Amino acid sequence: MLRNPGKLTSTRAIPLLLALLLTACGAGFKEGAYVDTRSGTTYEFGPDGQGRMTGGVSGAPAFTYTVQSDQLIVEYASTPGAPAMFRRVDDKTLERADGTRLALRE
Numbered sequence: 001m002l003r004n005p006g007k008l009t010s011t012r013a014i015p016l017l018l019a020l021l022l023t024a025c026g027a028g029f030k031e032g033a034y035v036d037t038r039s040g041t042t043y044e045f046g047p048d049g050q051g052r053m054t055g056g057v058s059g060a061p062a063f064t065y066t067v068q069s070d071q072l073i074v075e076y077a078s079t080p081g082a083p084a085m086f087r088r089v090d091d092k093t094l095e096r097a098d099g100t101r102l103a104l105r106e
Contacts, residue, residue, distance in 0.1 A: 029067045029088065029091075030092070034102035036101070038100065038101075039055070041054070043074075051064070062077045063076045063077060072087075092104040
């Protein structure tokens with residue numbers, strides 16, 4: 001029989017907190033088309049972690065991406081193992097370490 005069934009214990013609280021933390025990791029990222037403000041290159045981020053870059057190079061290189069906290073990690077199919085890292089500046093802007101900024105096209 002449970003003692004204090006209404007009381008939240010650490011054995012129940014830890015899994016709940018972990019689930020909330022993992023859910024929040026990618027919160028705030030908006031999928032869609034982000035445009036490089038200098039070159040006009042467009043990065044299209046789909047809801048399934050898949051994307052495509054257009055306008056900056058010949059063809060339309062495909063990529064996968066993951067969201068970790070305020071970072072987007074982009075892995076291009078043509079150069080596996082050499083990811084591009086983007087930091088979320090705000091809910092409409094991404095920035096690479098070299099200063100390249102991408103703005104959400106609305």
